[in-house]
Amino acid sequence: MRNGIISWIGVLCLTESVIMSAIFDLQLPAVVLHMIGIGLTVAAILLDGIExxxxxxxxxxxKHRRYYQGDDMDDAG
Known part of the structure; x- marks a missing residue:
């Protein structure tokens, strides 16, 4: 759940950077938002992989515990 939220915030930052760049001609804030969006998206992907x-x-x-506990039960019986 948390990774999804981080990912969507990253996508929103990327979208907002495109809007700022194309419509309002604000290049520096658009670049900053774009970098934040990329960072959040990469963080979400990495957190997903770790999870x-x-x-x-x-x-x-x-699986390992079940396998060895099953063997112990057979030996005890």
């Missing part, structure tokens, strides 16, 4: 890696690791650990 996916964390979820994969949790799934791997759960």
């Amino acid at each position: 996916e890696a964390r979820k994969r690791e949790e799934r791997r650990q759960r």
Whole structure:
């Protein structure tokens, strides 16, 4: 959820920079907004990758625990 919000704010900054540049001819503020938008979008992508890696690791650990707990139960029985 948080990554989606960061991503949409980045997209809004990029859109606003295009509007400022094209319609109002404000180049410097448009460049600043454009850089902020790119930064927020990249941050959202990186956070998404980190979150996916964390979820994969949790799934791997759960699978590992289930596998070895199942073997322990067979040995005990």
